[in-house]
Amino acid sequence: MTRPYAEVIGDPVVQSKSPAIHGFWLGKLGIDADYRACHVTAEGLADYVASRRADPDWRGCNVTMPHKQAIMPLLDRIDPAAARIGAVNTVVRAEDGTLTGYNTDAPGFLEPLQPLLDQTHLYRMARIFGAGGAARAIITALADQGFTLVVAARKPAQARALLDELAPRGEHHAVELAHFAPPTDFAFDDRDRILDLVINASPLGMAGKPPLDVDFSHVPPGSAVYDIVTHPLDTPLLIEARQRGLETVDGLAMLIGQAAVAFEKFFGAPAPREHDAELRKVLTT
Structure with missing residues (x-):
């Protein structure tokens, strides 16, 4: 049986703290899901989006550089706030396979x-x-x-x-x-x-x-x-x-804050922010 999952994409992506943040929250809430990192190049972005669109277990992805603007034409809908900012850092897949881009950085x-x-x-x-x-x-x-x-x-x-x-x-x-x-x-x-x-x-x-x-x-x-x-x-x-x-x-405040908005969109539950102090320790040790 497969499990729902989300991921972060970028080039490079190895430095991303997103898997640690989302994995921490999934564990605290006991949600049976995964959050991964996926290296995606500019040349491979369109193929990545097409393959994930067809995957019913994929809940969406966070988007890091250099894809925050390049991914926008590949989506079905752009949230008005993200359209105004001109960048997408979160993509969410609906049950019918349509993809919506958001900006949780703001x-x-x-x-x-x-x-x-x-x-x-x-x-x-x-x-x-x-x-x-x-x-x-x-x-x-x-x-x-x-x-x-x-x-x-x-x-x-x-x-x-x-x-x-x-x-x-x-x-x-x-x-x-x-x-x-x-x-x-x-x-x-x-x-x-x-x-x-x-x-x-x-x-x-x-x-x-x-x-x-x-x-x-x-x-x-x-x-x-x-x-x-x-x-x-x-x-x-x-x-x-x-x-x-x-x-x-510091920078972790923004990183955790934007991740919390994305987490709820991916997994349907608010991030357990009462554990922020513990999460900070996880991310800095």
Whole structure:
């Protein structure tokens, strides 16, 4: 007898923590199902989708780079939020074989910020470093939450294009990443009832990558600093932010949050989030 299963696809995919996360939750809930990792190349993506569509045991997949946009034309339906973001990271198979694409990155990113977002602010500003695939969901999510955005990238034109596409109604700004490297003597206004976020949405600071070069004189007092890098989990950006007494959010928060949304779509049960502390230990040991 076969068992239902879901999986994560990408190229590469060996580094993915998704099998550990979903496997942990399946075990806690006693659900008789599997979650796997499957290496899928760009050339093999269409054949993969066709074969899984025909498999009644396949519940769907999480999608990592480089397939988040390439998979969209191969699906039957795109959830409106994913269509607006322009990227799919979760595919769900219905019983009739139709495939729907979702983006769980945006709600996963916002989840750890919810206590802050539930407060009333006079003004909200986010400085976002990076204009790649991860930034798409983050820009869209924060624009919907009333933030004025400053997106910093090596190519400011790329950042400007993302803002024009994803957040056309705000007075947002695109700047060079290097703008934040040297110290500044800018005098910040009184930040009472202002929510400031500083977000690394780039691979900088990841193991094997150069560090993110940001001088903290550019970081407003009372900012929350969020780094989506998961390896290492405690990045130099977060370490310095904590040393300065700022609130921090690490990459596992977004990873677990987005996985929980996908898990319920795949297996029909809410992820058992009361075990988050134990799950974090599993993922970091």
